[in-house]
Amino acid sequence: MRGWLRKEWLRRMLLLLIYLLGLPGSWLAQRRARGSFSLAQAPRLLLLRPDHLGDLVLTTPALTALKERCPTAEVTLFVGPWSQAIVKGHPAAGRVLTCAFPGFRRGSQGALSPYWLLLRLARQLRRERYDLAINLRPDFWWGAALLYLAGIPHRVGYALAPGRRFLTHALPFSEGEHSTCSSLRLVSAALQLLGQAPLAEPFTPERYPLLFGPTAQEEEQATALLAKAGLTGETPFAVIHPGSGAAVKLWRPEGWATCAVTLLRRYGLRLVLTGTQQEQALLEEIATLVHQQLRANEAPPVLLSALSVGELAAVLRRARLALGVDSGPLHVAVSQGTPTVALYGPADPRIFGPWGNPRRHVVILASERCPACPKLPCGRLDIPPQALPLHPCVRLIPEERVLAAVEQLLPARML
Template identity: 40%
Template sequence: MTRDFVRRLVRRLGSTVPALPLAPSTRREVILIRPDHLGDALLTIPALRALRATEHRLYLTLLVGPWTREVFMLRGLVDEVLVASFPGFRREPTRNPFEPYRLLFRLAGSLRRRGPMALVVLRDDHWWGAWLGALAGVPVRVGADHPAIRPFLTHPIPLQSQHVAARNLELVTALLTVLGYTDDSRPLAPEAYPLVWPSDPVAARAVRDVLERCCVTAPYIVVHPGSGAAAKCWPAERWATLVDTLAERGYQVLLTGSASEHALLATIVAATSSAPHNLAGQLSLPELAELLRKAALVIGTDTGPLHLAVAVGSPTVHLFGPTRPERFGPWGPRARHRVVQAQLRCPRCGDIGPDRACGTACMMAIDVDDVLGAALELLESRSIR
């Protein structure tokens, strides 16, 4: 019996499994499920801030993967953070095809005992999370009107927006309407619902120490070459050329990445003549935020740290290949952010699965000069100072 067969069978039968009885609760708890990684987590912040800003006092609980728990520990953003190692988002194979469903039933029992009044599935196609809410007997279950999750929802919402941040805002607005609350009528745009990340004095001091150790005295640019999906990678030699060109113009360049990306960054450094600093694996998430906050510019692919750069107010250049900037682009003032993508006839397929390696045509078609031009435009613009 293959994994795909098990998955299809369970999804088909899932909506017919009776829900567990819900425990009574006087707490006005709303469970929000966000299973994915850093970028999607950050793009949830405007919706959470909108919920928190309403006069209706709801107890907000986030159910997230361990990989984004730190994002949601911001003071006052939510009341509680629950962690689950969501199947399909671990970036490692599941050995037992039945394990995701054992976890599902365990979590359903846990949610049933909490007795939440509502649940919101923030990812359009997350049928596992939607079924979790149905199995736990949560009376109000809100999510996108997507075929994969529609059978498990009480209120499937036809979303009109393209951008993920706006879609999150649509869902929480729909939740308030379903619960009988009024919501504001501001446009679903960054100006009305900004993406922000608060400063951290402790992390800022640590970053000052890093900059002193690296002898960074000139305005610096942060380059984040890595990505959680190989299909979004840009060739190392092009990063090296870009870094050297920026260094020739008087900017010191810092390369950032996770510990697992150290080899990639080392390859880039080895191909340069300017020897940029390799900070892979050396910064916590709050420290990375503070490093980005002080940068003259941040350059990278469609990845979480670039959204973090937007959140701290730094100007950014985003390289887009298989994913669509209308959906995942910078959620911030247009004057401060640039998207660079190849002008190919093929549609943005969105295929960033593990079977796709580096070197996709849409990333290979991005020229160094295009990225450099966008970077210099921002660096020379008075509007970002």
């Protein structure tokens, strides 16, 4: 307890020091904004989003809306290297900067290293003389402090402590609101500061769709990989992406194997298993379980584990159906217009669920609360391996629920 109190005291002192260090720059920035900020010129905007793949996909409607409403703006996107592929080709991305943001990169780091990084990046951003910045991650106080120390005169974000003090325009945060709506609300507030009308509501997937597209080269590579596996344009297939960055989200390999065999026999769909190179062992385990159930004349699953994000999108766009747990690739599948079945447990699908037509995207939420959690969904993703047995909510989802969801989305047999 004493150790926690010491860390909390040190954190508060460092936050106060950051605030005091930024006061002169903030005052000068406000004077510059009053004296020279003109919407007749192209405003320089900085949008900060440190999150991983799926969160960036869910942010793309807000980026599109900003570009459509303020086409002359010079927009810089500041994201993690783990998700830059999502925004590099986006029409709003005039420039993309990357940083391994503290709290989002894996591996240990010194207690003071996030603060040294904060000071160094703020000095670099100050030279860019941005007119307005948006902290798109609601609870990312480090990002709000960065924008403050960088001397950006207009700083938009959500009024969550301790980042609230570093913002000039802090919006009330709505608990339980979808992540895409939260981003759209921030962009709407920024547009009003730029002299534009707010975004039209309600915020819906039809009005503000996801936007991510593979390059022509990635399309060609995906076509070649599928053709090599015997999956030409005439061969219907489904994709199962079983992996996730958080082990607590994973389902049972034998459950995926049962679904794969059912997709083949009941719907005539070949199976493609996708994942990262780190997930190769999981894909092979599922493929082995499928092989054990196949008849002699039935086609084995195809494993694709070395795809770029764009190549994965191109594969998903050709699929009749995509299945998986709560993960970035499932949001990529939604962005490609492919029907999805997604298994959720610790993450709240009201906030992080598919941003698409609910008739085409079925969410299966775990129905049994974990012994170590007070509620479902609990929001806990950083479960250490030794504690996973106490968090079985996703693993307890029965195959029958997944197959019933498939039944909603597919006709009886596709061949």
